[in-house]
Amino acid sequence: MSFLKFIGRNRLTVTFALLGALIFLFVVLPLGKMIFASASDPQTLWKTILDPKVTHAIGLTLFAALIATLVGFLLGVPLAYLLARHDFSGKSFIEGLIDVPIVVPHTAGGIALLFVFGRQFLLGKAFGAIGITFVDSIAGIVIAMLFVSIPFLIDSAKEGFKKVDVRLEKVARTLGASPWQTFFRISFPLAWRSILAGNVLMWARGISEFGAVVILAYHPMIAPVLVYERFETYGLNYARPIAVLLILVSVLVFIILRTIAYRGDKS
Amino acid sequence: MIEVKNLCVDLGEFVLKDMTLDIKGGEYFIILGPSGAGKTVLLESIAGLYPIKSGEIWLRGKDVTGVEPEKRGISIVYQDHVLFPHLSVKDNLLFGLKMHNAKAEEQKNRLDWISELLGISNLLHRRPDTLSGGEKQKVAVGRAIITQPELLLVDEPLSALDPETRESVQQELRKLHKALGITTLHVTHDFEEAIALGNRIAVIGEGRLMQVGTPEEIFRHPNSEFVARFSMTRNIFLGKAEKKSSGDTVFKVDGTEFIIAADTDGTHHASIRPEDILISTEPVRSSARNCFHGTITHVVDKGSTLYMTVSIPPELSCLVTRRSFEEMELREGKKVYVTFKAASIHIFD
Numbered sequence: 267m268s269f270l271k272f273i274g275r276n277r278l279t280v281t282f283a284l285l286g287a288l289i290f291l292f293v294v295l296p297l298g299k300m301i302f303a304s305a306s307d308p309q310t311l312w313k314t315i316l317d318p319k320v321t322h323a324i325g326l327t328l329f330a331a332l333i334a335t336l337v338g339f340l341l342g343v344p345l346a347y348l349l350a351r352h353d354f355s356g357k358s359f360i361e362g363l364i365d366v367p368i369v370v371p372h373t374a375g376g377i378a379l380l381f382v383f384g385r386q387f388l389l390g391k392a393f394g395a396i397g398i399t400f401v402d403s404i405a406g407i408v409i410a411m412l413f414v415s416i417p418f419l420i421d422s423a424k425e426g427f428k429k430v431d432v433r434l435e436k437v438a439r440t441l442g443a444s445p446w447q448t449f450f451r452i453s454f455p456l457a458w459r460s461i462l463a464g465n466v467l468m469w470a471r472g473i474s475e476f477g478a479v480v481i482l483a484y485h486p487m488i489a490p491v492l493v494y495e496r497f498e499t500y501g502l503n504y505a506r507p508i509a510v511l512l513i514l515v516s517v518l519v520f521i522i523l524r525t526i527a528y529r530g531d532k533s
Numbered sequence: 534m535i536e537v538k539n540l541c542v543d544l545g546e547f548v549l550k551d552m553t554l555d556i557k558g559g560e561y562f563i564i565l566g567p568s569g570a571g572k573t574v575l576l577e578s579i580a581g582l583y584p585i586k587s588g589e590i591w592l593r594g595k596d597v598t599g600v601e602p603e604k605r606g607i608s609i610v611y612q613d614h615v616l617f618p619h620l621s622v623k624d625n626l627l628f629g630l631k632m633h634n635a636k637a638e639e640q641k642n643r644l645d646w647i648s649e650l651l652g653i654s655n656l657l658h659r660r661p662d663t664l665s666g667g668e669k670q671k672v673a674v675g676r677a678i679i680t681q682p683e684l685l686l687v688d689e690p691l692s693a694l695d696p697e698t699r700e701s702v703q704q705e706l707r708k709l710h711k712a713l714g715i716t717t718l719h720v721t722h723d724f725e726e727a728i729a730l731g732n733r734i735a736v737i738g739e740g741r742l743m744q745v746g747t748p749e750e751i752f753r754h755p756n757s758e759f760v761a762r763f764s765m766t767r768n769i770f771l772g773k774a775e776k777k778s779s780g781d782t783v784f785k786v787d788g789t790e791f792i793i794a795a796d797t798d799g800t801h802h803a804s805i806r807p808e809d810i811l812i813s814t815e816p817v818r819s820s821a822r823n824c825f826h827g828t829i830t831h832v833v834d835k836g837s838t839l840y841m842t843v844s845i846p847p848e849l850s851c852l853v854t855r856r857s858f859e860e861m862e863l864r865e866g867k868k869v870y871v872t873f874k875a876a877s878i879h880i881f882d
Binding site for chain 1: 577580581582601602603605611615617618619628629632633676677680682
């Protein structure tokens with residue numbers, strides 16, 4: 267009776283909780299089922315972990331995503347700062363373009379990259395001259411990941427810089443700090459939390475990338491491509507252990523990074 | 534010391550134009566203006582933090598118009614303190630010295646000096662977000678003066694504080710200025726703050742400089758209706774001055790003739806400060822030439838003092854103490870006499 271009364275009084279909360287539970291199950295059920303199915307067959311999972319092809323693919327995925335994140339950090343943070351601090355004509359155009367990789371299908375993004383970084387095209391030729399090729403190479407994997415994940419870093423860093431009161435920078439200038447000193451001692455440290463969060467997102471997004479990478483570099487094989495290949499050639503049961511491993515590694519990395527990024531964030 | 538010559542600043546919605554100020558070394562100079570008059574931007578322009586349209590800024594005989602803010606030797610204190618939130622109080626204070634590559638020993642000496650001067654030695658290891666408003670303000674002032682700037686800019690330092698803290702920070706500022714003699718440019722919208730602190734006051738409004746003078750000059754002789762209203766002269770009238778055959782000059786408004794000391798004629802503004810008017814229940818015998826009979830139409834209780842409107846007509850706003858208010862049993866509708874000197878009426882255009 268009192269339970270019914272509770273429902274009667276909180277119709278909105280109850281309805282929303284039911285709807286929320288549905289979508290939560292939708293996310294958790296497939297992941298959970300797969301992981302538990304693998305756990306009941308630890309032998310196969312163990313064999314997969316010991317498979318050098320698998321470990322190499324996972325290692326390569328983490329490494330390439332890390333390089334993409336570092337490149338994104340070096341080139342993206344300055345742009346984010348400019349966008350946060352200056353108003354100029356065409357600014358919203360640039361901001362819009364930066365976010366385009368989020369909405370284009372990633373295979374299409376891969377094709378577009380190929381048109382610039384392919385051997386016979388402009389940048390492909392230029393880098394080819396110094397021995398870097400982007401087709402079927404780690405460099406190709408890195409730029410594919412960079413392309414699809416850079417918006418996350420730029421947007422997050424931009425919001426971080428916007429939250430830093432401009433007058434903090436102004437005060438620093440009057441106290442004798444050059445623009446560079448002001449950036450490194452005031453703006454950057456104060457936006458660091460957002461920048462780090464953007465980096466975490468970017469890395470996670472890089473690790474999970476398949477579409478753009480597969481166009482530029484089927485080989486060397488990153489983990490998502492390996493999952494796809496095993497599924498195509500051997501079927502569901504062969505793809506599953508790798509998929510489980512990949513999920514576990516991604517989740518672990520994500521948890522560690524989130525803990526670092528949000529450590530001490532009490533406010 | 535510091536000269537601002539024909540400064541023009543574009544504020545987007547309006548332009549601050551033709552600002553010319555000459556501030557002497559060691560002076561406590563107030564810029565008084567209503568909110569939205571561009572006071573903060575004016576300070577930022579002087580510090581080199583806001584691009585100016587035209588004009589020049591000279592510091593100690595040198596043109597610093599094109600000099601970067603970090604090389605001007607001008608410090609700024611903002612209204613809401615703007616302390617570096619990621620640094621301790623100590624590191625906030627030391628920031629300027631570190632940027633100037635001061636030696637460790639000098640940093641220590643100046644830190645001791647400033648924290649003692651401001652009474653913040655016990656706060657040095659705290660984070661800004663744990664400080665009270667008054668404490669933050671002290672740290673902000675300390676951070677600005679530890680580098681011993683040529684000029685200290687202060688932006689509405691008291692507005693963000695509660696009345697009690699206000700009073701103490703105001704005294705602190707006065708004390709500090711007396712002790713150090715730093716040339717200070719302080720902007721505010723509060724007339725009483727201006728009177729209390731300023732050696733000289735510049736009133737800005739409508740995008741330009743309205744009047745520059747000592748508090749007394751601004752207070753007693755506003756040169757425009759804008760300044761008069763701003764300086765809280767509540768009685769401002771537009772009327773006609775006329776010379777009488779008796780030799781007196783009178784100011785006619787609403788059919789009433791005030792005897793004035795100024796020797797003028799034609800249409801003018803006149804102002805009388807509420808505290809210059811004496812209220813009594815009987816006519817007063819004194820040297821004051823203006824004495825009128827009127828009715829109290831309105832009373833505003835301010836605690837220890839009261840403002841009351843007496844209609845002769847025109848309506849005069851008068852200030853009385855609570856004591857005389859109670860002794861004379863004043864109330865709305867009561868007939869009273871208002872008395873004031875001819876010299877208390879200030880005539881301006």
